Structure formats: C-alpha cells, structure tokens
Amino acid sequence: MHIKELDQKYVAPTYARFDLCLVKGEGSHVWDDEGHEYIDLGTGIAVNGFGVADAEWIAAVTEQLGKIQHTSNLYYSEPCARLAEQLCLRTGMKQVFFSNSGAEANECAIKAARKYGETKLGGKTTIITLKDSFHGRTITTLAATGQDVFHKDFLPLTEGFVHAEANNLDDVKRLADENPCCAVMFEVVQGEGGVRPLTKEFLQGLEAFARERDLLLIADEVQTGNGRTGELYGYMNFGITPDIVSTAKGLGGGLPIGATMLGERVENILTAGMHGSTFGGNPIAAAGALNILSRIDDALLAGVRERSDYIWNELTGTEGVVSVTGLGLMIGIETEKDAGEVIAACREHGVLVIKAKHKVRLLPALNIPMDDLKKAVAVIKEVCKK
Ligand SMILES: Cc1ncc(COP(=O)(O)O)c(C=O)c1O
Numbered sequence: 001m002h003i004k005e006l007d008q009k010y011v012a013p014t015y016a017r018f019d020l021c022l023v024k025g026e027g028s029h030v031w032d033d034e035g036h037e038y039i040d041l042g043t044g045i046a047v048n049g050f051g052v053a054d055a056e057w058i059a060a061v062t063e064q065l066g067k068i069q070h071t072s073n074l075y076y077s078e079p080c081a082r083l084a085e086q087l088c089l090r091t092g093m094k095q096v097f098f099s100n101s102g103a104e105a106n107e108c109a110i111k112a113a114r115k116y117g118e119t120k121l122g123g124k125t126t127i128i129t130l131k132d133s134f135h136g137r138t139i140t141t142l143a144a145t146g147q148d149v150f151h152k153d154f155l156p157l158t159e160g161f162v163h164a165e166a167n168n169l170d171d172v173k174r175l176a177d178e179n180p181c182c183a184v185m186f187e188v189v190q191g192e193g194g195v196r197p198l199t200k201e202f203l204q205g206l207e208a209f210a211r212e213r214d215l216l217l218i219a220d221e222v223q224t225g226n227g228r229t230g231e232l233y234g235y236m237n238f239g240i241t242p243d244i245v246s247t248a249k250g251l252g253g254g255l256p257i258g259a260t261m262l263g264e265r266v267e268n269i270l271t272a273g274m275h276g277s278t279f280g281g282n283p284i285a286a287a288g289a290l291n292i293l294s295r296i297d298d299a300l301l302a303g304v305r306e307r308s309d310y311i312w313n314e315l316t317g318t319e320g321v322v323s324v325t326g327l328g329l330m331i332g333i334e335t336e337k338d339a340g341e342v343i344a345a346c347r348e349h350g351v352l353v354i355k356a357k358h359k360v361r362l363l364p365a366l367n368i369p370m371d372d373l374k375k376a377v378a379v380i381k382e383v384c385k386k
Contacts, residue, residue, distance in 0.1 A: 003033065020347070025052025028368045030352065038347070039376040041364045042354040046191075046223050046330070049250040049292060051365040057253045057291050064287035071283060073276060079286035083259075086293050090232055093245060093261035097270065098281035102222030102248035103136025105258035109185070109218045109246045110140055111275055112266050114160075116216055117182025119269075124180035127218075130166040134192035135185065135220055144185060147193065166190065167202045169209065176213055183216035183244075188234035188327070191223035194357035195325050195332025200238050207240045216265065217242040222258075223330065226250035227296040227366045230305040230328035237327065250366075253292040257285040296366070304328050304366050307373055311362065314377045320384030325359070329366060332359040335384050345383040351376045 003021050021033040028051050030040045043049065050057060064079060071077045084096040097108045110127065117125040127144065129135065135144040142150055143157035151157060162179055164171040172184060184206060190196040210217050217240070224234030225247035231237050233245060243265045248258040258280070262269065279285075308328045315324050315333060322334040335342050339360045346353050346360075354361045360380070364373065 018347070020352075027051040027054070028365050028372045036350070038350050038352045039372050039379075040352045041362045041368075041376055042352050043250075043363050043365055044254065045354065046228055046249045046363045047252070048254050049226060049228070049366045050253060050295065051367065052254075054253065056295070057288055060291035061255065061284055061288045064284050067283070069282075069284055070279070072278065073281060077281065077283050077286070079283045079290060080281035083281075083286045083290050083293070086290060087259060087261055090293070091245060091261055092241070093263050094267040095262045097260045097262070097275060098286070099248075099258035099260070099277045100256045100279050100282075100285075101136075101258045102220075102246070103138045103141045103258075104277065104280075105222060105246035105248050105260045106135045106141045106144065106185075106220055107138060108258075108260035108270075108275060109220070109244045110144065112244055112260070112262060112269050113183035113185075113216050113218060115269050115274070116266055117180075121180075121182050121214060124182045126160045126162060126179040126181045128162055128164050128172055128175050128179075128181055128184045128215075130186050130190070130198075131163050132166055132190050132193035132196065133163075133185075133187060133220075134190070135187075136222075166193075166196065167199050169202055169205045172206060173209060176209070176215065181213075181215055183218050184210055185218035185220060187220045187222075187224060188238060189224050189229065189330055191330065191361075192356060194359055195330060195361055197325065197327050198238075203235075203238045203240050216244060218244040218246070221245050221247040222249055224327070226292065227301060227304055228328055228330050228363070230301055230308060232296055232301070234327065251289045251292060252285050253288050255285040255288045257282070257289050259289075300366060307364070307368060307370070310370070310373065311377060314381065318381050318384065320386075321381075326362075329362070329364050329368075331362040332356055333362070333380070333384075334359050337384065342380075342383055345386075346379055349379045349383065351379045353380065 131146040133146040135141040140158040143161045146163035219235045219242035243263040245261040325332040
C-alpha cells in the first residue's frame with residue numbers, strides 16, 4: 001500500500017497533512033518519495049534549526065547513542081546535567097526540568113506557578129494568558145491557550161486560566177484585580193496565533209506590573225526559543241527577565257525534548273516526587289541539544305538577523321503582499337491571495353512554506369545558505385504577485 005493510504009487508514013486523522021511524503025534531506029533541501037527536491041522554509045515547524053542531516057548534530061547524537069541510550073531519572077546522567085548547566089549559564093535561570101515536548105514544558109511551568117501561588121501567595125493560583133496564544137494540546141495547556149477553537153469538544157478543561165487581550169496592559173490589570181492570580185504566561189511572538197509579536201512597551205509594562213503584584217512571568221519560548229528570533233530566547237529582544245521559561249522544538253534539533261527553566265523566585269519550588277518524566281532529560285536528546293545550544297552563538301544570531309532583514313526587505317511592499325510580521329526567522333506574510341493557494345503554488349515551484357492562521361509562515365533553518373534563501377524568496381514573491 002502507498003504510504004499515504006497506509007497513513008490514512010491507520011494513523012488517527014488529527015492532522016490535515018500536505019499531500020507530500022518527505023524521505024530525506026540535506027541542510028535546507030528536502031526530497032519527497034517521488035524524488036522532487038524542495039527548499040525547506042518550515043523546518044518541521046521550527047525544529048530543524050540547523051537543517052536536515054546536520055553532520056555535527058548527527059555526530060553528537062550518535063556518539064551518545066553508542067554509549068547509553070537511556071538511563072531513567074533514577075540515575076545521574078552527564079548530557080542532562082551539562083545541558084541544564086548550559087541553559088542556566090546562558091539565561092541566568094537557576095534550574096531546569098526536562099520533558100519531551102512543548103506542551104509538557106508548559107505543564108511544568110504551570111505546575112511550578114501553581115505551587116508558588118499555593119505556598120507563597122496564600123492560595124492564589126489563577127494564571128493569566130493572552131488571547132490568540134497557543135500553549136499546547138494537553139487538557140491543561142489547552143486551557144492556557146487563548147483560542148476557543150481549540151477548546152471546543154474537550155470541555156471541561158483545567159480550571160484557573162483567564163485570557164487577556166494581547167498588548168493590552170489594562171486588560172491584564174483588570175483580570176489581575178478580578179482573579180486570585182499567581183502568574184502571566186505569554187509568547188513574545190504568538191506563533192500559531194498568526195506570527196504576531198508583542199510590543200516592547202507591553203512586555204516591559206507587564207514586567208513592572210508583575211513585580212509590583214508578585215506575579216510570576218512565564219515566557220513560552222517553545223517556538224520563539226533557541227535562536228529563532230535572533231536572540232537565544234525571544235524575551236531577550238525585549239529587555240525583560242521572566243521567572244520561568246519553557247522551551248522545546250528547536251532545542252532538540254529534531255529529537256523530542258522539552259525544558260522548563262526556573263528562575264530565582266521559583267528555585268526549588270518543585271521538590272523530589274512532585275514532577276517527573278520517564279524520557280525527560282534522555283541522554284540522546286540532551287546530547288543533541290547540547291550540540292545545538294553550543295552553536296547558537298553571536299555569529300549565528302547575527303546571521304539570523306541578517307537573513308530576517310533580507311526577507312523583510314524583499315517582501316515588504318511587494319505586489320500581492322499585504323503585510324509582513326514576526327521577528328528574526330519567524331515570519332508571517334499576509335497575502336492578497338488565499339494563504340493555502342500561495343503555499344500550494346510555492347510547493348509546485350520547489351519551496352516548502354507553512355501556514356499560521358490566515359498567513360503564510362516562514363521558519364527557515366537558522367543557517368540557511370543565502371543562495372537558497374534568495375531562490376526561495378524569489379519564488380514566494382513571484383507566486384504572491386501572479
Ligand atoms: C508557543 C508554543 N507553545 C507550545 C507548543 C506545543 O508544543 P508541542 O507540540 O511540542 O507540545 C507550541 C507548538 O506549536 C507552540 O508554538
């Protein structure tokens with residue numbers, strides 16, 4: 001049976017897949033099972049930050065694979081400890097809990113905030129999140145997600161979340177006055193919500209308000225993290241310091257990993273037996289992540305910003321493009337044509353792009369060669385104007 005038929009028969013149909021089966025890749029190039037080649041500007045939704053089959057990452061992962069593939073969290077393990085050290089040194093956070101996905105990283109962030117509210121704020125446990133946010137698909141992270149469309153059919157969700165208008169500090173303040181709150185959770189660029197950045201003014205105002213009210217700031221850096229926005233973590237673009245940072249996607253370079261970084265105010269808030277994950281901190285995923293993190297240096301980040309500027313300059317004001325939004329290499333393009341039509345036409349011309357709400361979304365590899373980027377952007381421009 002063809003892979004497509006097998007998948008349609010046996011895999012739960014929760015994904016509206018493109019009619020495309022990818023089988024291999026090299027850097028920013030991927031091939032389908034019919035031998036067609038594409039320039040990939042989606043990177044598996046911001047996961048393959050250094051492209052496909054990256055030699056250094058493969059070497060790091062396979063070296064660890066030859067030593068020990070899994071230990072369980074009953075024992076100490078070097079890649080896990082070293083990765084936690086690096087994450088803390090690079091962010092100023094104090095401790096890390098490892099899991100396997102973005103939703104799980106957020107679950108841990110939420111548990112830590114709840115425990116803080118319970119023990120330090122006299123039982124205030126409501127968390128403010130933003131409208132149009134996306135925090136995951138578990139019942140609790142769905143509750144955190146400020147989009148009703150994802151809630152439908154899965155009620156009742158976990159209690160204790162209220163949703164404020166993005167970039168509206170007065171709305172956050174209103175909700176904080178009306179509810180017993182312990183935290184505010186946000187993405188500095190709302191990815192699934194349509195690649196919509198929060199403003200510096202809002203984020204800095206939010207930080208000041210959170211300090212005044214003893215609310216924790218939780219940055220969901222699942223999509224914005226690990227170099228994607230031109231800084232190691234997206235919040236670093238805005239001069240704010242969150243108390244909890246969750247991340248996943250690009251950290252693993254293609255292997256599943258989630259990380260919840262806990263700052264000073266929540267250091268030691270989670271103690272033995274309070275949280276856990278069989279695969280969390282897995283040596284192979286951690287070894288891959290260590291390699292990825294070590295390569296997100298100033299030169300790489302400058303390259304991300306340079307590529308971002310190129311895309312913005314090329315696409316802003318061009319025929320058929322209504323607007324360009326985002327930060328770094330997380331870019332949303334509002335097109336005159338239907339986004340689905342643009343995505344399909346790009347694919348026909350050998351370029352893979354994805355969607356975010358009604359926009360075309362670009363999440364290229366952080367190190368995509370300029371030549372590939374130029375070719376791909378030329379295709380997008382051509383497709384948008386036709
Ligand atoms: C900001 C954000 N948070 C959380 C998630 C959920 O991550 P995962 O699919 O790894 O559970 C996503 C996924 O797109 C995301 O973009």
